[in-house]
Amino acid sequence: MNPSYLLFDVGGTDIKSALSDNEGNLSDIRRVPTRRGTPNPAEALVDQLHTLGTELIAGSTLATPESVGLLVCGIVDEDKGLGVFSANLGWRDAPLRHMTSEAFSLPVGFGHDVSMAGAAELHFGAGATLGSKVNNAVMLVIGTGIAAALFVDGHAVSAGGYAGELGHAAVPGGLKCPCGAHGCLETIGSAGAIAKRYSAASGTQVRGAREVLEAMHAGDPVAKRIWDEAIEAIAFSIAQLCASIAPETIIIGGGLAQAGEALLEPLRRSVRSKLSYHREPLIVPAQLGEDAGLRGAFLKAQEARA
Amino acid sequence: MNPSYLLFDVGGTDIKSALSDNEGNLSDIRRVPTRRGTPNPAEALVDQLHTLGTELIAGSTLATPESVGLLVCGIVDEDKGLGVFSANLGWRDAPLRHMTSEAFSLPVGFGHDVSMAGAAELHFGAGATLGSKVNNAVMLVIGTGIAAALFVDGHAVSAGGYAGELGHAAVPGGLKCPCGAHGCLETIGSAGAIAKRYSAASGTQVRGAREVLEAMHAGDPVAKRIWDEAIEAIAFSIAQLCASIAPETIIIGGGLAQAGEALLEPLRRSVRSKLSYHREPLIVPAQLGEDAGLRGAFLKAQEARA
Numbered sequence: 228m229n230p231s232y233l234l235f236d237v238g239g240t241d242i243k244s245a246l247s248d249n250e251g252n253l254s255d256i257r258r259v260p261t262r263r264g265t266p267n268p269a270e271a272l273v274d275q276l277h278t279l280g281t282e283l284i285a286g287s288t289l290a291t292p293e294s295v296g297l298l299v300c301g302i303v304d305e306d307k308g309l310g311v312f313s314a315n316l317g318w319r320d321a322p323l324r325h326m327t328s329e330a331f332s333l334p335v336g337f338g339h340d341v342s343m344a345g346a347a348e349l350h351f352g353a354g355a356t357l358g359s360k361v362n363n364a365v366m367l368v369i370g371t372g373i374a375a376a377l378f379v380d381g382h383a384v385s386a387g388g389y390a391g392e393l394g395h396a397a398v399p400g401g402l403k404c405p406c407g408a409h410g411c412l413e414t415i416g417s418a419g420a421i422a423k424r425y426s427a428a429s430g431t432q433v434r435g436a437r438e439v440l441e442a443m444h445a446g447d448p449v450a451k452r453i454w455d456e457a458i459e460a461i462a463f464s465i466a467q468l469c470a471s472i473a474p475e476t477i478i479i480g481g482g483l484a485q486a487g488e489a490l491l492e493p494l495r496r497s498v499r500s501k502l503s504y505h506r507e508p509l510i511v512p513a514q515l516g517e518d519a520g521l522r523g524a525f526l527k528a529q530e531a532r533a
Numbered sequence: 534m535n536p537s538y539l540l541f542d543v544g545g546t547d548i549k550s551a552l553s554d555n556e557g558n559l560s561d562i563r564r565v566p567t568r569r570g571t572p573n574p575a576e577a578l579v580d581q582l583h584t585l586g587t588e589l590i591a592g593s594t595l596a597t598p599e600s601v602g603l604l605v606c607g608i609v610d611e612d613k614g615l616g617v618f619s620a621n622l623g624w625r626d627a628p629l630r631h632m633t634s635e636a637f638s639l640p641v642g643f644g645h646d647v648s649m650a651g652a653a654e655l656h657f658g659a660g661a662t663l664g665s666k667v668n669n670a671v672m673l674v675i676g677t678g679i680a681a682a683l684f685v686d687g688h689a690v691s692a693g694g695y696a697g698e699l700g701h702a703a704v705p706g707g708l709k710c711p712c713g714a715h716g717c718l719e720t721i722g723s724a725g726a727i728a729k730r731y732s733a734a735s736g737t738q739v740r741g742a743r744e745v746l747e748a749m750h751a752g753d754p755v756a757k758r759i760w761d762e763a764i765e766a767i768a769f770s771i772a773q774l775c776a777s778i779a780p781e782t783i784i785i786g787g788g789l790a791q792a793g794e795a796l797l798e799p800l801r802r803s804v805r806s807k808l809s810y811h812r813e814p815l816i817v818p819a820q821l822g823e824d825a826g827l828r829g830a831f832l833k834a835q836e837a838r839a
Contacts, residue, residue, distance in 0.1 A: 302810070312810065314810070363692045363693070375777075377777065377778065379685055379688070379690050379692065379696075379778075380688060380690060380691055380692065382685070382686060382688060384685050384686060384778060385686055386669045386685065386686065386778055386779035386780070386781075386812075387669070387779070387781075387812070389775075389779030389811065389812040390685075390777065390778055390779045391777065392776045392777075392779070392811065393776055393777060395776050395809065395810075395811065396772070396773050396776035396777065397769065397772060397773070397807065399705050404809070406809040406810060407809030407810070408807060408808060408809040408811075409807070463703065466702070466703060467702050467703070467773050467777070468777060469695075470698045470699055470701050470702035471681075471683065471696065471697065471698075471699060471702065471773070471774065471777060471778070472683065472685075472690060472692055472696055472777070472778065473692035473693070473695035473696045473698070474692070475692075475693075501703065501714060501715070502714060503701065503710070503712040503713030503714040504608070504618065504620070504701075504712060504713070505695065505698065505701065505714075506692075506693070506695040
């Protein structure tokens, strides 16, 4: 029988879980809120994963999983299997790989949610059509916050789990950030910031960046200003990367990427205006959508089995 | 007899040349102006290297060199042996490795001047005392301009030669740059910019950043402002790196590093003030001084022989 894998993508808001076959085809995808505010966040998480996993396996016609793929948010030490730090979920230096392996009595492949969503995009998504152009690539995930997966000379960059925190790099015009720093990209360039800043500036509460885009298309000058400032800030951060690690490809994912060319076209224009002899990157949309994390968890699960 | 190597470090202003033994001990170090403004800059360079090398070998008691180590400035494709582009020296896609190998009938190890000065610092200098702290490191060379060698997860970053161009990343308050972009770090944070901006602001022509530092120590408020703005700009760029590739160590080299703690102490303070949960890097001075490039050329020459 075809081997199967048990997959988890743990974010600050939701846990996505699924089973997959040996080719990474997902089945039984479920999304539930991440349990929060418990005194022992790592134990609570593994408990929750165990319940979810047991239900998934019981309800499935696939073979019993050979291994688990587990991705978590925050600062992650993949080599040591540690959740180093999660501002949202509260653990510090939690041995999540070992704990999950004990819970399921299975090997666990462990990684960072955004890094592995990027790896999945390179493997199954945008990267599959771009060939060697992804040897130096950045997957920028723009949603409530902003994070990135960096690939340099064909290697995923880890730097002990601290790499790719682009949402917390300063940009001109950036604001005071809950993280404690000032001017972070996330305070102006994220989908969350676009909605929040438009609500404050217009007096009209909106639920998301989509409504700001619609207001802009309807001629609202405040919406246009907020949208343009977000793009300018994202372009600033991309231009910084062009001068440091010089990616050939920038893959834009996350909720804001659903804006399509309304985001990408002015973003390309703004990046180009900031470069001189630098190498100008291709800027393309992500292709895997919200399942990128689970596909990345599959890559980790397969690694753990081998 | 101990093998010897012929070494060249080609900058926009000077060519440094030397011989070395098998341990990288340099001898017969010479520095001559780079020939400029010729119609065929690549041919003119190789001619000049041939003359220099022939004289060096004739005057030395070392064995005939086993190989050549050649570093050049600009955008360099190490794999293909090409000088891709040099704004100062004028070549484009010049097969400098092959041309130099033909001229000397010797194998040539070829690299980028700043990248290999960084590799030499890691191998012989600051890195030798820092252990694994240089797996993720940046060597920032601050002189007339600013460039960097990046090391990520134990690998030197190349990105086709486009990596490490930190002098041409934008910073708040940065000015129009001769490169064609706006706001480049080099326009405010380089030794060249410090001298130029102080001369313009004070009406007193100075020859270098050292005189600005002396004026600051003597209580000149204009000198203090220019110096502080330079440090603030350099710190901004370092903080950007902390959010993207998260170096554990920043090694500061180039002429400005001669200021020692007058540079490093406020730089550390300014970087720290910009970080929150990011990993704070050690900021240390380079140890090899102006011979770092030749020591890097030795590493390349040794590679080419092997």
